[in-house]
Amino acid sequence: MSYLAIFLTYVFINNFILVQFLGLCPFIGVSKNSESAIGMGLALTFVTGVTSVVCWIVYHGVLVPLGLEYLETITFILIIAALVQLVEMVIKKISPSLYKALGIFLPLITTNCIVLGIALINITESYNLLESFVSGVSAGLGFTLAIILMSNIREKLDLTPVRKVFKGVPIAFISAGLMALAFMAFDKALLSNLHLA
Amino acid sequence: MSIIIPFILIAVIGALLGFGLAVADKKLSIKKDEKLELIEASMPNANCGGCGFAGCSAYAEAVYTHKAPIGLCSPGGSALAKKMAEIMGEEAVEMEKKTAHVFCSAVPAKEGKDFQYQGIEDCNGASLLFKGENSCKEGCIGLGSCIKVCPEGAIKRREDGSLFVQRELCIGCGKCEKICPNHVIRLVPSSQLFFTDCNSHAKGAEVRKYCEFGCIGCGICEKKFPASGFKVDSFLASFDPKAIDISQAGDAMAACPRKVIKKVE
Numbered sequence: 001m002s003y004l005a006i007f008l009t010y011v012f013i014n015n016f017i018l019v020q021f022l023g024l025c026p027f028i029g030v031s032k033n034s035e036s037a038i039g040m041g042l043a044l045t046f047v048t049g050v051t052s053v054v055c056w057i058v059y060h061g062v063l064v065p066l067g068l069e070y071l072e073t074i075t076f077i078l079i080i081a082a083l084v085q086l087v088e089m090v091i092k093k094i095s096p097s098l099y100k101a102l103g104i105f106l107p108l109i110t111t112n113c114i115v116l117g118i119a120l121i122n123i124t125e126s127y128n129l130l131e132s133f134v135s136g137v138s139a140g141l142g143f144t145l146a147i148i149l150m151s152n153i154r155e156k157l158d159l160t161p162v163r164k165v166f167k168g169v170p171i172a173f174i175s176a177g178l179m180a181l182a183f184m185a186f187d188k189a190l191l192s193n194l195h196l197a
Numbered sequence: 198m199s200i201i202i203p204f205i206l207i208a209v210i211g212a213l214l215g216f217g218l219a220v221a222d223k224k225l226s227i228k229k230d231e232k233l234e235l236i237e238a239s240m241p242n243a244n245c246g247g248c249g250f251a252g253c254s255a256y257a258e259a260v261y262t263h264k265a266p267i268g269l270c271s272p273g274g275s276a277l278a279k280k281m282a283e284i285m286g287e288e289a290v291e292m293e294k295k296t297a298h299v300f301c302s303a304v305p306a307k308e309g310k311d312f313q314y315q316g317i318e319d320c321n322g323a324s325l326l327f328k329g330e331n332s333c334k335e336g337c338i339g340l341g342s343c344i345k346v347c348p349e350g351a352i353k354r355r356e357d358g359s360l361f362v363q364r365e366l367c368i369g370c371g372k373c374e375k376i377c378p379n380h381v382i383r384l385v386p387s388s389q390l391f392f393t394d395c396n397s398h399a400k401g402a403e404v405r406k407y408c409e410f411g412c413i414g415c416g417i418c419e420k421k422f423p424a425s426g427f428k429v430d431s432f433l434a435s436f437d438p439k440a441i442d443i444s445q446a447g448d449a450m451a452a453c454p455r456k457v458i459k460k461v462e
Contacts, residue, residue: 075206078211
């Protein structure tokens with residue numbers, strides 16, 4: 001598959017949030033304002049990009065030669081947990097305000113399904129190293145796209161008269177559902193129409 | 198053999214990552230100011246949130262950056278306020294220790310009921326439905342939301358089902374005050390000993406109908422013992438801790454026909 005096809009697949013066609021419904025916790029939790037949404041999206045993009053590469057290297061460099069492919073899940077979890085800790089330290093050092101805005105959700109990237117999901121998908125789709133990196137970054141960008149759209153919608157919703165029973169999270173969930181419906185427009189046919197698949 | 202290789206592999210990966218993180222922690226560590234560290238070290242670390250901040254360290258930082266005044270921490274009390282003032286080089290603030298108190302002594306089994314509530318065991322949930330099953334709409338609903346929210350387990354149930362606060366355990370965080378839909382449980386100065394254990398502003402005749410414990414607003418305490426600190430306002434007696442003559446408060450307690458006035462030992 002070409003890199004463009006991988007990019008389109010994970011940003012639009014198989015968007016992790018709006019199509020595969022993985023990693024919804026920060027999607028609802030951090031989407032209250034667009035500033036922290038962008039921060040969260042970029043932090044996750046960084047993590048997915050790096051973990052995709054590292055996990056690919058560890059899988060093909062260590063696990064396959066030793067015949068221990070069945071250890072992929074636990075090994076990836078270990079690597080992801082350590083990397084997220086590192087990202088947390090770096091953000092704390094570089095931008096304390098972003099660190100505060102992300103709050104509890106930064107450690108939660110550790111258990112974010114997208115990070116583990118894309119690392120495992122890279123293996124099952126048998127991507128090469130560069131393709132894994134592109135898919136990892138694309139998965140993160142797909143998440144960033146979804147969360148930025150969502151935060152903009154929620155900022156608008158704050159200024160809109162919403163009925164009391166729907167105020168806050170309920171209307172956010174309904175908007176998320178409508179967004180997911182809109183993303184169903186992106187189909188595998190998009191790739192064949194663009195002569196990419 | 199086949200089990201040892203994966204074991205070693207995971208151990209090695211874990212050790213490498215751990216070592217890497219340890220190095221990164223040293224390299225990327227942020228130097229905290231000495232004052233901030235001192236304040237953080239002297240916090241009680243109850244993390245109760247009574248100060249209005251996310252936790253002890255958040256409040257410590259707010260004090261350090263002059264965003265919050267000294268003396269908001271009730272578990273730390275005046276000792277902590279003094280220490281903070283010392284560290285920050287400011288003047289110490291006198292702060293009074295506060296304790297929660299339940300202003301309702303009704304026994305659930307003997308209370309008049311309007312209907313039977315069978316919903317979830319939560320006062321705020323019950324309160325949504327006609328303000329609870331009890332005929333008294335201002336008293337303790339009795340489902341114990343305050344017990345659940347108390348970080349120290351200081352709110353207890355008597356054998357008859359009514360609630361009380363064990364004063365030695367209460368740290369005065371005020372979480373119970375916030376969660377109670379009827380504001381029956383409130384923070385009071387720890388030095389206060391006399392209370393009118395009723396929260397109902399209903400007229401005396403009405404209170405008599407459904408509660409044998411409530412204040413009827415007869416005003417005997419206020420009229421007979423004007424210096425006792427008791428005052429009746431809209432059919433409910435209350436006690437002013439800055440009473441002039443504390444001995445009269447005891448007399449007022451004895452004279453109360455409904456025995457609503459109680460003394461905490």
